[in-house]
Amino acid sequence: MSWLTNFVRPKIRALVRKAEVPDNLWDKCGACGQMIFHRELEANLRVCPHCGHHMRVGVKRRLELLFDGGTYERAELPAVPLDPLRFRDRKKYTERLKEAQAKTDEQDAIVVASGTIGGLKVVAAAFNFDFMGGSMGVAVGEGLVKAAEIAVRDRAAMIAIPASGGARMQEGILSLMQMPRSVIAVDRVKEAGLPFIVLLTDPTTGGVSASFAMLGDIHISEPGAVIGFAGARVIEETIREKLPEGFQRAEYLLDHGIVDLVVARKDLPAELARIIGLLTRQMPGAVVPAPLAGGNSGGK
Amino acid sequence: MATFLDFEKPIAELEGKIAELRHLSDGDDMNIAEEVAKLQGKAERMLRQTYGKLTAWQKTQVARHPERPHFIDYVAGLVTDYVPLAGDRNFADDKAILGGLARFRGQPVVIMGHEKGADTTSRMRHNFGMAKPEGYRKAIRLMELAERFQLPVITLVDTPGAFPGVEAEARGQAEAIARSIEACLKLQVPLISAIIGEGGSGGAIALAAANHIIMLEHSVYSVISPEGCASILWRSGEQARDAAEALKLTSEDLRSLGVIDEIVAEPLGGAHRGKPQIIDGLSEAIDRALQRFSGMSGLDIRDQRRDKFLEMGRQGLSS
Numbered sequence: 039m040s041w042l043t044n045f046v047r048p049k050i051r052a053l054v055r056k057a058e059v060p061d062n063l064w065d066k067c068g069a070c071g072q073m074i075f076h077r078e079l080e081a082n083l084r085v086c087p088h089c090g091h092h093m094r095v096g097v098k099r100r101l102e103l104l105f106d107g108g109t110y111e112r113a114e115l116p117a118v119p120l121d122p123l124r125f126r127d128r129k130k131y132t133e134r135l136k137e138a139q140a141k142t143d144e145q146d147a148i149v150v151a152s153g154t155i156g157g158l159k160v161v162a163a164a165f166n167f168d169f170m171g172g173s174m175g176v177a178v179g180e181g182l183v184k185a186a187e188i189a190v191r192d193r194a195a196m197i198a199i200p201a202s203g204g205a206r207m208q209e210g211i212l213s214l215m216q217m218p219r220s221v222i223a224v225d226r227v228k229e230a231g232l233p234f235i236v237l238l239t240d241p242t243t244g245g246v247s248a249s250f251a252m253l254g255d256i257h258i259s260e261p262g263a264v265i266g267f268a269g270a271r272v273i274e275e276t277i278r279e280k281l282p283e284g285f286q287r288a289e290y291l292l293d294h295g296i297v298d299l300v301v302a303r304k305d306l307p308a309e310l311a312r313i314i315g316l317l318t319r320q321m322p323g324a325v326v327p328a329p330l331a332g333g334n335s336g337g338k
Numbered sequence: 339m340a341t342f343l344d345f346e347k348p349i350a351e352l353e354g355k356i357a358e359l360r361h362l363s364d365g366d367d368m369n370i371a372e373e374v375a376k377l378q379g380k381a382e383r384m385l386r387q388t389y390g391k392l393t394a395w396q397k398t399q400v401a402r403h404p405e406r407p408h409f410i411d412y413v414a415g416l417v418t419d420y421v422p423l424a425g426d427r428n429f430a431d432d433k434a435i436l437g438g439l440a441r442f443r444g445q446p447v448v449i450m451g452h453e454k455g456a457d458t459t460s461r462m463r464h465n466f467g468m469a470k471p472e473g474y475r476k477a478i479r480l481m482e483l484a485e486r487f488q489l490p491v492i493t494l495v496d497t498p499g500a501f502p503g504v505e506a507e508a509r510g511q512a513e514a515i516a517r518s519i520e521a522c523l524k525l526q527v528p529l530i531s532a533i534i535g536e537g538g539s540g541g542a543i544a545l546a547a548a549n550h551i552i553m554l555e556h557s558v559y560s561v562i563s564p565e566g567c568a569s570i571l572w573r574s575g576e577q578a579r580d581a582a583e584a585l586k587l588t589s590e591d592l593r594s595l596g597v598i599d600e601i602v603a604e605p606l607g608g609a610h611r612g613k614p615q616i617i618d619g620l621s622e623a624i625d626r627a628l629q630r631f632s633g634m635s636g637l638d639i640r641d642q643r644r645d646k647f648l649e650m651g652r653q654g655l656s657s
Contacts, residue, residue: 118651119653122595122653123584123586123595126584127567127571127581128571128572176652179651180652205539205561207561207570207571207585208571209561210560210561210584210586210587211559211560211561211585211586211587211592211597212597212650213561214539214540214542214543214560214561215647215650215651216650216651217516217519217540218522219647219648219650221516221519221520221547222523222644225524245539245540245561248512248516248540248544249515249516249519251512252512252513252516252517253517253520265512266511267500267502267506267511267515267540268502268503268507268511269502272502273502273503273504273507276501276502276503277503277504285507286507290508294508294509294510296510296512
């Protein structure tokens with residue numbers, strides 16, 4: 039620990055946090071435009087009470103909402119080489135990383151957590167979209183490998199929860215190599231006879247969708263989530279026409295047989311428990327909902 | 339008429355002059371012959387100089403050179419008894435990925451790869467080497483065939499990327515790529531890949547999760563095109579040059595990152611200036627790689643591939 043981490047970082051964090059509170063009393067629904075009081079929105083699991091639009095939810099809250107009683111144990115993730123390419127665009131990658139770390143209080147864009155859902159053992163690998171758009175680099179790949187190892191070790195089901203724009207460009211080819219790497223990880227879970235379930239959340243695109251995220255035994259999605267390989271803008275530029283209504287949304291993928299189920303956020307724990315119970319010949323207990331946001335959040 | 343890249347302009351001018359002089363002489367004019375020989379020596383020196391220090395962006399252009407040998411050229415030179423196989427048995431035959439049975443130095447193999455096409459008509463037919471889900475599903479089918487008959491698989495990678503389109507998404511582009519990567523990684527026969535031109539992102543890795551990965555000297559392999567990267571990170575496609583440098587997409591960079599295993603040297607001035615040499619070089623490399631894995635058990639072959647990919651990224655640039 040140095041003066042930088044002990045003194046400067048908390049100060050900066052305090053500064054950043056203060057600014058957040060007063061402005062955020064009301065949220066505007068991105069779909070219907072209604073204003074929603076923040077407490078009401080949190081109580082409704084960040085789903086618009088007027089139109090049912092599922093807003094993005096932070097990774098910690100996401101995990102609380104899944105695991106029994108909102109509690110889980112975080113896995114320590116191995117350190118990886120930072121900035122392997124010494125990448126710099128208009129800004130250095132190391133600076134972007136530091137900013138994302140300060141903003142999210144996380145090391146990288148994935149959290150690996152174990153706990154139970156309906157009393158059944160589960161390891162979740164959840165992406166943090168707030169960390170550089172949930173992009174997948176070496177650290178994220180390492181997280182998926184770790185999650186798979188824990189699942190096999192503990193004979194637990196693995197749930198991957200992508201929320202990612204795709205590969206982390208700043209790690210160049212090494213980010214592309216996380217695609218095969220993540221595939222190896224989840225195949226080990228499958229070969230061990232354990233369920234591998236993907237909960238596709240908004241957004242799941244690019245190299246993330248074209249690897250582990252499309253290899254689940256079961257694919258579940260939240261309503262309205264954007265899921266696809268190529269970005270809508272790239273497709274529009276290629277074919278030079280407007281995209282069909284609802285293109286690349288969860289319901290579109292359900293229609294095309296790529297997603298099995300579209301499930302509302304509040305029903306996810308029970309649905310996951312039911313599926314894992316069926317696949318592993320167990321009878322799940324009742325799911326225990328998480329306390330309201332701001333309460334105890336599992337963690338180490 | 340040969341196509342010259344913008345940075346080859348001085349060489350193009352010299353070669354133009356040489357052609358002109360040749361046209362003037364009727365064969366036995368000593369002065370002109372001497373002049374031609376002198377100019378040819380100069381052109382070669384310039385070529386050597388230019389190609390000795392290509393930038394990442396210049397390599398990208400060489401890798402995309404319209405006359406660069408493509409899958410069809412390699413199949414003609416690398417293997418015999420080629421039996422092209424069509425389709426994913428489901429939807430269509432995607433001509434962006436070609437493949438079939440063949441003999442490589444007498445040994446039966448499955449060979450497949452992206453084909454970009456060589457003129458406007460064939461480029462359209464092959465969709466510029468950009469595959470749709472049925473292309474990757476055809477690749478999976480061919481890998482399964484290889485596994486069933488214990489044939490080694492050779493893949494030649496040359497694609498700008500997977501095709502971005504409405505129908506491709508509707509039929510599960512992401513799923514098809516993911517399954518193709520998975521098929522590569524599950525194979526219990528040797529899989530040897532060569533990046534022969536452009537290794538464009540997910541569309542490339544779908545065929546390249548291999549035991550041994552070869553790259554031709556001036557090929558490029560990247561998570562995103564320099565243009566795409568520039569337009570996202572620099573907010574302007576103009577910076578493609580800088581993006582190409584930053585992405586570390588050249589064969590030397592990728593070898594020091596531990597992503598590829600071997601570089602095959604290209605003839606002076608790039609693969610398109612000496613097709614027989616590059617085919618020979620690649621043939622030697624593939625042969626050595628296949629010998630390395632012959633006699634290994636199926637599980638060992640699969641595990642070697644898995645271990646190699648699990649390690650990727652755990653170390654940074656070694657230089």
